[in-house]
Amino acid sequence: MSAYADGLRFECTQCGNCCTGAPGYVWVSPPDTHAIADHLGLSIVEFLSRYTRLVSTVLSLVEKPGGDCVFLDEDRRCTIQAVKPRQCLSYPFWPRLLASREAWNEEAVHCPGMNEGPLYRPEEIDRIANRETPREGVCRVFQKVRARS
Numbered sequence: 152m153s154a155y156a157d158g159l160r161f162e163c164t165q166c167g168n169c170c171t172g173a174p175g176y177v178w179v180s181p182p183d184t185h186a187i188a189d190h191l192g193l194s195i196v197e198f199l200s201r202y203t204r205l206v207s208t209v210l211s212l213v214e215k216p217g218g219d220c221v222f223l224d225e226d227r228r229c230t231i232q233a234v235k236p237r238q239c240l241s242y243p244f245w246p247r248l249l250a251s252r253e254a255w256n257e258e259a260v261h262c263p264g265m266n267e268g269p270l271y272r273p274e275e276i277d278r279i280a281n282r283e284t285p286r287e288g289v290c291r292v293f294q295k296v297r298a299r300s
């Protein structure tokens with residue numbers, strides 16, 4: 152039986168916790184790149200050079216000193232909400248957090264929206280989680296590497 156057979160509750164409080172703190176990675180796929188560059192009125196090259204960095208062979212958003220996302224404003228709001236990367240869109244319904252209730256509840260310590268709000272049915276969760284791209288698979292590898300280091 153899946154760890155979320157009874158569904159999971161989630162409602163984002165807009166606290167900004169998942170966009171701040173220790174350095175990490177926000178992977179940017181080609182569709183993300185086009186959408187964000189268009190939203191910002193930048194060419195692809197301008198967007199890539201100003202706002203992304205290459206991690207191995209994968210693009211991630213740059214961060215401010217301290218680790219906050221470059222697109223988080225002073226009120227801890229995402230300034231590219233309408234076009235934020237798919238990795239952000241699917242949070243917290245990430246495969247590694249859906250793997251067990253323990254993993255989900257550990258993450259909920261940092262995300263006050265988890266276990267609160269409307270109930271998402273398993274099929275809705277699958278639909279959101281299946282936004283996963285190969286880029287996010289790489290993200291999981293990096294998270295494992297970071298967890299070990």
Ligand code: SF4
Pocket residue numbers: 162163164165166167168169170242243261262263264265
């Ligand atoms: S940590 Fe959770 S509640 Fe806070 S902004 Fe991120 S998703 Fe929303």
Ligand code: SF4
Pocket residue numbers: 169170177220221222223228229230231232235236239
């Ligand atoms: S793009 Fe927006 S939602 Fe994603 S980490 Fe940055 S500020 Fe947060």
